[in-house]
Amino acid sequence: MSVVVEGARKEFRARRGARVMALDGVDLEAKPGELLVIVGPSGSGKSTLLRVIAGLEPLDAGRVLIDDRDVTGVPAGRRDVALVFQEAALFPHLGVAANIGIGERARGTRRRDVESRVREVARVLDIEPLLTRMPTELSGGERQRVALARAMIRSPRVCLLDEPLASVDTELRLRMRGEIRAVQRSLGVPMVHVTHDQVEAMAMGDRVAVMAQGRVLQCDIPAEVYARPATTAVARTFGPLPMNLLPAVDGVVTGVRPERxxxxxxxxxxxxxxxxxxxxxxxxxxxxxxxxxxxxxxxxxxxxxxxxxxxxxxxxxxxxxxxxxxx
Ligand SMILES: Nc1ncnc2c1ncn2[C@@H]1O[C@H](COP(=O)(O)OP(=O)(O)OP(=O)(O)O)[C@@H](O)[C@H]1O
Missing domain, CATH: 2.40.50.140 (Nucleic acid-binding proteins)
Structure with missing residues (x-):
């Protein structure tokens, strides 16, 4: 299972005619079982990229392939992609267990099978005690985990996570990083994970793609991007702190990490x-x-x-x- 994005272009037109190139020729691949982290400043096109893969946003040019199949024109519902947003939207009138199992039920899976799958995924994500609660009785981080469980239960072909840990406290975030990795490994699906958190990107990513202004500036294993950033923009964006970039001398900018x-x-x-x-x-x-x-x-x-x-x-x-x- 893999996901490939080729030559993706997407332009938005704001109301007064101003144009924004949200994706400006993006090529990217998440290999089977790989966790690809997307980092980049606000507005660099990360969410648009995820929405394009999910089929929620049509492309102006380029293609999306899932498992080598061109899904560019395939509607979101038929792509078999799980997308977890930052603001987990749960059905308020349904309990947690029903929220997790609703997709499976809709697909006609037997109630008993759904219930055992719900329990299994809830155990992995450590939310079993929450199964009988209502969404209003959950904290932000708990809601997030329920949304994650709902995405995982379907065994999707691709898993897309848009800042899923943004509203979770530090301790839980540490644990959930490991849990997400474990769940992803056990599913064996490619996962594309958008985050602002550099530490998270370094800790979780098999590879990391650094985006700016609708482009992928560098895509490599985190240690390589850290050790050898391809451009000054990557040097400023990736790492626990922005790299120091000294004023140019003879056409050369010298950079040095604050850690050094x-x-x-x-x-x-x-x-x-x-x-x-x-x-x-x-x-x-x-x-x-x-x-x-x-x-x-x-x-x-x-x-x-x-x-x-x-x-x-x-x-x-x-x-x-x-x-x-x-x-
Ligand atoms: N529906 C839309 N209409 C007009 N412009 C849009 C729309 N969606 C996104 N944009 C613009 O496209 C660019 C990329 O947005 P996107 O949400 O993909 O960025 P991002 O990297 O996910 O940002 P953030 O980290 O803040 O979520 C931004 O300049 C944004 O303002």
Missing amino acids: VRVNRSGAGRAGTVAAVEPAGEECLVRVDDVLARVPMADAPHPGEQVVVTWRPEDEHHFDAETGARR
Whole structure:
């Protein structure tokens, strides 16, 4: 089972005639059993891409293939795709178990079989105690898990998740990441997962596609995108913190990750003034003029202090100042 998007173009026309190129020639593939994470700034076309795969949005040009079958003209209901949105919409008048099983019931599966499938998927997602509740009696995170269960129960060909963990607290999110991965592995279906959360992208993705302005800038395993971002835009977008990009010298932009910058009281390096210090647990974020550094809390300087920032030459990234492409 795989999903392929080829040359996808989608333009929206806003009311006053302004045009937005939401997808500007997107090629993408989620391989069998692969979890592909889509990251990118707001408005970069992530949700549009998912809606196109689901069949909720027609393309201006390009094709969508599911299991090598061209489904470009096939309506959403016949694509066998599960889509979970950020705002899980449950049927308010139905209990949790009925919400999870409703699709199966509609397909004519026997009640007893539906009930056992519901229990099975509820066990995997750890929501068995919620099965007898009504949607109004659930927290945002619980509603999300019920929606996930509803998507998983159908054994779809493709699973699409649009920020499903956005309204879930940190601890639960950690657990659910693992659960989603486990469920996906057991189903063996490709999963395309949109998230704003960089940590989530790195932790969950077999591969990650970085989008900006309707294009896929880079698609690779997370460690590779982190270690060798293809463009300055990827360097700014992907990673726990945006990469520092220094002003161009002789047509070359030098980039260095905040995680690799050291802040010293003296010695060689770029001298500067500490503009801000932001504690972040064991570490803190220090801004020295235009350079951001992540340093251990114990080494935190004070705002206004004169310091020197350094990094190892091998931690530098170089990009073409004109095109932004990696050199
Ligand atoms: N129905 C629509 N009509 C007009 N413009 C639209 C429509 N849907 C999306 N757009 C525009 O297309 C672009 C891509 O939107 P999309 O929702 O795919 O972005 P996104 O990356 O998912 O953003 P976010 O992270 O904020 O959800 C945006 O500029 C958006 O304003």
